Amino acid sequence: MGMQTDVLASQPLTADGQFTNQASVALSRTRVKAVYIVPSGTAGSVVFKDGGTSGTTVMTLNTVASAEQPTYLIFPGEGLLFTTAVYGDVTSIGSVTIFYG
Numbered sequence: 001m002g003m004q005t006d007v008l009a010s011q012p013l014t015a016d017g018q019f020t021n022q023a024s025v026a027l028s029r030t031r032v033k034a035v036y037i038v039p040s041g042t043a044g045s046v047v048f049k050d051g052g053t054s055g056t057t058v059m060t061l062n063t064v065a066s067a068e069q070p071t072y073l074i075f076p077g078e079g080l081l082f083t084t085a086v087y088g089d090v091t092s093i094g095s096v097t098i099f100y101g
Contacts, residue, residue, distance in 0.1 A: 005101035007033055010086075012095035018052065019086040019098055027086045027100065031079040034099040037071040039063035044092030051084040058082065063093055 010019040010027065018026045037046060043065040049055035058080055063071060079100075088096055 005031075007099050007101040010098045010100065012097045013088045013090065014093075014095045016053070016089050017087070019088060019100075027082075029081075029083050030086060030100045031081050032075065032086060032098050032100050033079040034072065034074045035061065036097045036099075037061065037063055037073075038094035038096070039065070039067060039069065039071070040092050040094050041065065041067045042092045044090070046091075046093060046096050047089040048080070048082075049087040049089060050082045052087050053089070055085070055087055067094065 008021065011022060011024060013019055020026050044063045046061045047057055048059045050058050061071070061073070086098065090096060
């Protein structure tokens with residue numbers, strides 16, 4: 001079985017907004033394969049939404065209260081499907097990067 005798609009990394013997101021590729025172009029329909037979160041000194045969260053601020057919540061990830069314990073999470077199967085856009089609502093985090101394809 002071969003690889004279905006190439007896996008790419010987004011620009012790090014540090015505030016609420018839509019994830020973009022390395023050329024700062026907003027991501028549209030894609031599958032998120034993994035996520036890397038750098039927390040701040042307090043507990044926080046990242047809410048992943050399909051479509052934008054008022055989009056459908058796909059997942060919420062909570063972070064630990066430590067700036068020294070990043071979180072790397074690989075999603076099983078083909079990852080999480082976002083049909084229109086990948087939006088992140090971030091609270092008390094340093095940055096979040098997604099791996100998609």
